[in-house]
Amino acid sequence: MHDALVAAFAGSSWPLALLIYLQIGWAILRPTGPFWGRLATVVGWPVEMVQRLSGATGLPYIFLIPNMIVFGLFTFAPLFINMGFSVTEGQSINFADRAWAGDDNLQRLLSETQIDTGGENREDDKFMAAVYDTAIFVIFQVPIMIVVALMTALALNRDIKGRGLWRAVFFYPVMLSPVVVGFLWTLILKRQGALSQTLINWGWISEPIQWLTDPSWTMFWSVFVYTWAHLGFYMLILLAGLQAIPRDVYEAAEMDGTPAWRQLTRITIPLLAPTLLVVTVLSLIKAVQAFEELYAMSVRWISLVSYIFDTSGLRGQPTANGLGIAATASLLVAVVLIILSLLQVYLSSRANK
Amino acid sequence: MKGAFKTTKTVALATTILAGASVAQADEITFLCYQDGNECDVIGEMIPAFTEATGHTVKMDTVGYDVIRDQLENQLQTDAAPDVARVTNLGGLNQYYLDLAPYVDTAAWEANYGATLPWFRAPGGEDKGVYGWMTQLTVTGPYVNVSLFDDAGVDMPGEGATWDDWAAALMEIKDATGILGGLAIDRTAHRIAGPAFSYGAKFFDDAGNPILVDDGFRKFAETFVGWHKSGLMPAEGWPAGSGTQYRNAAPLFQSGDVAMHMSGSWMINNYAANITDFDWKAVPAPCGDGGCGAMPGGAALTAFKSTKSPEAAAAFIDFMASTENAEKFAVETNNISANQALQASGIDYAKADPAVAAALSTFASNAGKAAETTPQAYTFQGYNKNFVIYGVIPDYLTQAITGEITLDEALAAIDADVAAKIAE
Numbered sequence: 192m193h194d195a196l197v198a199a200f201a202g203s204s205w206p207l208a209l210l211i212y213l214q215i216g217w218a219i220l221r222p223t224g225p226f227w228g229r230l231a232t233v234v235g236w237p238v239e240m241v242q243r244l245s246g247a248t249g250l251p252y253i254f255l256i257p258n259m260i261v262f263g264l265f266t267f268a269p270l271f272i273n274m275g276f277s278v279t280e281g282q283s284i285n286f287a288d289r290a291w292a293g294d295d296n297l298q299r300l301l302s303e304t305q306i307d308t309g310g311e312n313r314e315d316d317k318f319m320a321a322v323y324d325t326a327i328f329v330i331f332q333v334p335i336m337i338v339v340a341l342m343t344a345l346a347l348n349r350d351i352k353g354r355g356l357w358r359a360v361f362f363y364p365v366m367l368s369p370v371v372v373g374f375l376w377t378l379i380l381k382r383q384g385a386l387s388q389t390l391i392n393w394g395w396i397s398e399p400i401q402w403l404t405d406p407s408w409t410m411f412w413s414v415f416v417y418t419w420a421h422l423g424f425y426m427l428i429l430l431a432g433l434q435a436i437p438r439d440v441y442e443a444a445e446m447d448g449t450p451a452w453r454q455l456t457r458i459t460i461p462l463l464a465p466t467l468l469v470v471t472v473l474s475l476i477k478a479v480q481a482f483e484e485l486y487a488m489s490v491r492w493i494s495l496v497s498y499i500f501d502t503s504g505l506r507g508q509p510t511a512n513g514l515g516i517a518a519t520a521s522l523l524v525a526v527v528l529i530i531l532s533l534l535q536v537y538l539s540s541r542a543n544k
Numbered sequence: 545m546k547g548a549f550k551t552t553k554t555v556a557l558a559t560t561i562l563a564g565a566s567v568a569q570a571d572e573i574t575f576l577c578y579q580d581g582n583e584c585d586v587i588g589e590m591i592p593a594f595t596e597a598t599g600h601t602v603k604m605d606t607v608g609y610d611v612i613r614d615q616l617e618n619q620l621q622t623d624a625a626p627d628v629a630r631v632t633n634l635g636g637l638n639q640y641y642l643d644l645a646p647y648v649d650t651a652a653w654e655a656n657y658g659a660t661l662p663w664f665r666a667p668g669g670e671d672k673g674v675y676g677w678m679t680q681l682t683v684t685g686p687y688v689n690v691s692l693f694d695d696a697g698v699d700m701p702g703e704g705a706t707w708d709d710w711a712a713a714l715m716e717i718k719d720a721t722g723i724l725g726g727l728a729i730d731r732t733a734h735r736i737a738g739p740a741f742s743y744g745a746k747f748f749d750d751a752g753n754p755i756l757v758d759d760g761f762r763k764f765a766e767t768f769v770g771w772h773k774s775g776l777m778p779a780e781g782w783p784a785g786s787g788t789q790y791r792n793a794a795p796l797f798q799s800g801d802v803a804m805h806m807s808g809s810w811m812i813n814n815y816a817a818n819i820t821d822f823d824w825k826a827v828p829a830p831c832g833d834g835g836c837g838a839m840p841g842g843a844a845l846t847a848f849k850s851t852k853s854p855e856a857a858a859a860f861i862d863f864m865a866s867t868e869n870a871e872k873f874a875v876e877t878n879n880i881s882a883n884q885a886l887q888a889s890g891i892d893y894a895k896a897d898p899a900v901a902a903a904l905s906t907f908a909s910n911a912g913k914a915a916e917t918t919p920q921a922y923t924f925q926g927y928n929k930n931f932v933i934y935g936v937i938p939d940y941l942t943q944a945i946t947g948e949i950t951l952d953e954a955l956a957a958i959d960a961d962v963a964a965k966i967a968e
Contacts, residue, residue, distance in 0.1 A: 283621045284618050284621050284622065285621045285622055288621065299964075305960065305963070305964045305967075307964060307967035308960075308963040308964055308967050310959075310960050310963055310964070311956070311960040312960070312964065313957050313960050313961040313964065314961075314964070316957075381780070382724070382779070382780065401779050401783075401784075403784070404779050404780075404783050404784050404946070406946055406947075406948065489784055489785060489786065489789070490786070491783070491784075491786060491946065492786070493786055493787055497786070497787065498787075501787040501788050501789075505614065505618070506614045508788060508931050508932050508934065508935035509617060509932075510932050510935075510965040510966075511932075511964075511965055511966060511967050512967075513965075
């Protein structure tokens with residue numbers, strides 16, 4: 192026994208360290224009660240210490256700290272870096288090499304005259320074109336998607352044959368990577384793609400149509416593909432909302448002989464309103480940020496995110512003040528999104544009263 | 545990885561001991577390389593000889609060109625850069641370069657690489673530094689699908705033919721064979737600079753300030769938009785891109801969808817390896833009122849100020865730049881050497897495929913003719929903000945092609961936007 196102990200301490204220092212650790216715990220906490228309880232206290236004395244110091248209400252915050260550090264590092268730090276870029280100028284991403292610029296980047300982005308050259312500014316035209324095109328996209332895409340998602344959810348909430356399969360079919364595109372969606376549809380929509388060739392074979396058109404390059408078609412297909420790719424997600428949320436509506440409300444309505452359409456407009460839609468609000472806010476924010484699928488399809492219009500991405504110069508050619516201009520543009524978009532979301536929440540809460 | 549690291553260290557140590565007192569210190573340098581063909585592989589094969597000669601070791605990392613183009617400058621700005629890299633934005637990265645002059649024989653460098661050293665230097669003419677070794681010269685120029693010419697029974701325009709001659713011949717092929725388009729050009733202003741020079745675009749005023757839109761450029765832009773309207777150039781090329789996006793037209797040429805691809809000498813090895821179902825060749829750069837324009841350029845090995853082993857980094861570049869090694873590199877990679885001694889003596893590409901050898905000599909003569917007839921091509925290549933201009937032009941020209949704006953609006957916009965993007 193003695194030899195074994197000596198051997199254990201001779202080989203490495205950790206058994207000694209453990210002993211000291213346990214003794215410190217014993218000395219500080221002086222545990223009482225049954226043996227196993229005392230052992231647990233002594234082994235986990237740092238946690239017990241923190242608990243005693245912080246009290247019962249403070250403890251959750253201490254457990255949140257690691258998460259908050261990671262979250263702060265990857266969410267808030269980029270936010271502040273972005274703000275930093277928007278008020279400084281230069282080509283470098285290193286703040287030590289960037290000079291204070293105040294609102295110069297805002298002027299470079301929005302004013303009619305370019306402040307560095309005194310000539311005509313092109314950036315405001317490009318930015319406004321991106322705002323305008325993105326607005327058109329959002330105005331069509333969001334309502335269309337909500338209506339189609341709602342109709343799909345209503346249909347798939349009924350007792351139809353192969354309901355599980357249909358739900359999977361509509362949800363499937365959500366699981367595809369946006370880049371895969373983009374390339375998949377490019378194969379269908381390019382000049383020798385499946386769509387043009389099929390239409391030619393049917394004799395509907397004589398020349399292949401450049402669905403993605405033709406300015407009159409590119410927006411249509413952007414809305415279509417984006418809706419196709421994201422429909423399943425919103426359908427799923429609405430389906431969950433529909434299933435939360437108590438059955439007895441419908442049973443009571445049926446006993447009163449309420450027609451189906453009236454059940455939809457007077458029971459389903461009002462009771463689904465909170466879910467619809469969530470879906471609207473989420474899809475609106477997502478549509479303003481639309482990028483991956485559109486980029487992979489190379490559509491012929493520039494969305495806000497691709498404008499910011501392009502202008503920043505982080506890919507391809509960095510320009511004199513591109514980074515600051517892009518950061519300013521992204522802050523403007525963020526402000527507009529916050530206002531839109533707040534407005535929507537306010538309107539719906541007023542409607543509920 | 546760690547094992548490999550350890551091995552190189554051991555090798556370095558052993559070599560140092562073997563080399564004895566002649567080597568003061570053996571350093572390991574990091575080298576970020578990209579390749580169009582087999583360039584990095586060839587450099588990799590030459591590294592053991594460098595280690596033997598100097599004791600220094602090189603840790604090479606081969607990446608895609610995107611990494612060099614999109615990330616290297618950010619790495620340099622945040623001191624996370626490699627010691628040596630293979631770059632193409634020669635003038636644009638000037639502020640980060642390590643001046644090799646204190647470590648190398650500058651007279652030899654001036655004699656062998658005098659023509660390309662200014663491409664790396666800061667504007668103004670006061671900078672006399674030696675910053676990098678041009679691994680190869682590249683030059684833009686067209687490739688044609690010879691089989692399509694034969695199938696359509698169209699005579700190929702010869703030496704000295706103009707762009708208009710070529711456009712007519714290519715249109716004839718398109719109409720006869722029903723291919724997507726006659727001509728495809730990569731979507732970057734770098735590839736249209738040569739044709740624009742041919743139409744008389746000067747790109748600089750007499751004082752050396754960049755002016756893009758002059759009569760020659762306007763004439764070219766009109767023709768270029770016209771090529772899209774008439775269907776000579778396919779909608780899959782420039783009009784399919786937006787913003788500053790680069791689009792490589794090589795897939796269109798490789799699939800036989802177009803009869804001509806305006807690209808450059810860096811594609812030779814790729815085409816030699818991958819085109820099997822038709823005959824292709826490089827043809828002389830088409831001419832015009834302004835000359836026979838082609839854009840020279842190339843990739844270079846440069847070292848950066850942030851390196852902790854400047855001596856080893858400089859020694860590595862100096863080793864690679866020696867006439868003997870430059871010749872080996874040119875022969876193994878089938879590239880045009882920037883070494884002037886080799887240019888004078890000629891390089892024997894005996895090992896190369898005859899098509900490759902013929903293409904190399906066509907491109908070399910394009911470079912020579914451009915130097916004579918359109919010297920602004922060399923000035924533009926040495927201009928430190930040329931990469932910014934490459935990115936600005938495609939957006940507006942594309943909008944003019946698709947009819948979103950008129951050509952006049954596009955040209956005015958190019959003028960205003962280039963001025964803003966290059967403003968200090």
